[in-house]
Amino acid sequence: MATIPTDHPLHHDRYLRSNGYDPDWVVTNQMGPNALWLLESLLELLEIEPGAKVLDLGCGKAMTSIFLARELGARVWATDLWIPAAENQERIVAAGVDDLVTPIHAEAHALPYAADFFDVVVSIDAYQYFGTDDLYLGYLADFLVPGARLGIVVPSMLQEPDEVPEHLVPFWEWDFCSFHSPDWWARHWTKTGKVTVDHADAIDDCWQDWLRFNDLTAPTVTGWLAEAAESVHHMLEADRGEHVGFARVTATKPHEHL
Numbered sequence: 517m518a519t520i521p522t523d524h525p526l527h528h529d530r531y532l533r534s535n536g537y538d539p540d541w542v543v544t545n546q547m548g549p550n551a552l553w554l555l556e557s558l559l560e561l562l563e564i565e566p567g568a569k570v571l572d573l574g575c576g577k578a579m580t581s582i583f584l585a586r587e588l589g590a591r592v593w594a595t596d597l598w599i600p601a602a603e604n605q606e607r608i609v610a611a612g613v614d615d616l617v618t619p620i621h622a623e624a625h626a627l628p629y630a631a632d633f634f635d636v637v638v639s640i641d642a643y644q645y646f647g648t649d650d651l652y653l654g655y656l657a658d659f660l661v662p663g664a665r666l667g668i669v670v671p672s673m674l675q676e677p678d679e680v681p682e683h684l685v686p687f688w689e690w691d692f693c694s695f696h697s698p699d700w701w702a703r704h705w706t707k708t709g710k711v712t713v714d715h716a717d718a719i720d721d722c723w724q725d726w727l728r729f730n731d732l733t734a735p736t737v738t739g740w741l742a743e744a745a746e747s748v749h750h751m752l753e754a755d756r757g758e759h760v761g762f763a764r765v766t767a768t769k770p771h772e773h774l
Contacts, residue, residue: 525732528725531556533587537579543733545577545607547641550729554640554669554762555580557719561766562667564588568635571595571627571659574642578604578619584638585616593634595620595627625655632661641762643668644694648704657710662771666711671695672763674718681759687751698763711767719764723757 520527520535526542527535534542534552542552564570566589572581573595581594581604594604594617604619622628624646637660639647646652647668660666673695680688696704702716719725727749734745751760 525728526550528553533583537583542579543736545579546729546733547576549641549671549726549762551576551580551640552583553725553729554719554764555583555638557722557762558638558640558667558669558764558766559588561715561764562636562638562665564590564636564665567591569593569633571629571634571637573624573637573639573656574645575599575604575640576642578607578617580638580640581617581619582608582611582613585613586611590616590636592617593620593629594618595622597621597623625652627656627659629659631658634659635661635664637664637666639668639670641669641671644670644696648694648696650704650708653705653708654710657708657769660769662769664769665714665766666769667764667766668701669719669762669764670701672718672761673697673759674761675759676700677759681755683754684751684759687747687754695760696763698765701763701765705765705767711769714766714768716763716765719762721757722762723752723755723760726762727752 520539524539526539531553534556568590570584570590570592572592575581575594575596577599578594581592584590584592601619601621608614608617676697698716698718702713705711705713730745730748
């Protein structure tokens with residue numbers, strides 16, 4: 517894959533590994549904000565060793581799975597409900613990592629894996645669709661070996677509001693109720709006793725990255741996706757990082773039950 521030129525909108529001074537991926541490939545396979553930037557921000561907190569067994573939960577078009585295999589040498593199970601495994605397999609083979617990445621079509625509550633199997637679980641811009649359930653982490657933790665790590669990046673309200681901020685009301689969709697703060701996620705996981713939360717914060721200035729990628733990809737979509745991209749643009753411009761961003765949260769499954 518071609519390295520992104522320094523004057524290209526997708527070149528990023530912070531996410532240097534992401535600069536090694538062809539811009540057209542990234543734009544073609546995007547399903548929201550730049551998943552490679554979000555993943556690379558998580559990897560600042562989450563170490564993954566070569567050969568580690570990684571569940572990429574809600575992998576979309578498997579960009580993040582390919583990245584984990586190419587950059588870290590991880591063995592990845594690229595798991596998604598919306599994208600057929602056969603489609604992801606084509607991308608995985610084309611990227612030359614079919615020896616490391618296995619595509620799986622599965623719903624997050626019906627994972628076809630053995631207990632105590634994964635060393636790491638990552639979920640990029642997907643966990644908010646199922647992980648707000650009080651019982652979900654207990655289900656997911658059973659697939660992790662003791663000492664395994666879990667890391668997510670999710671769209672977030674930076675603080676839990678009592679009501680929708682006035683300037684966000686015109687752009688608010690009902691499912692934004694899943695956009696919780698980093699502190700909320702830390703409490704949500706801690707109260708289960710299934711993991712120890714290691715880190716929970718908001719990605720610095722991520723609204724600017726979100727806006728930049730949204731505006732770059734907006735001309736490539738049509739219909740309701742184009743309408744959504746326009747709404748996101750106006751929402752981010754109105755908010756300018758005051759309330760809306762991305763949370764990253766990491767945790768460890770203890771060797772013994774808490």
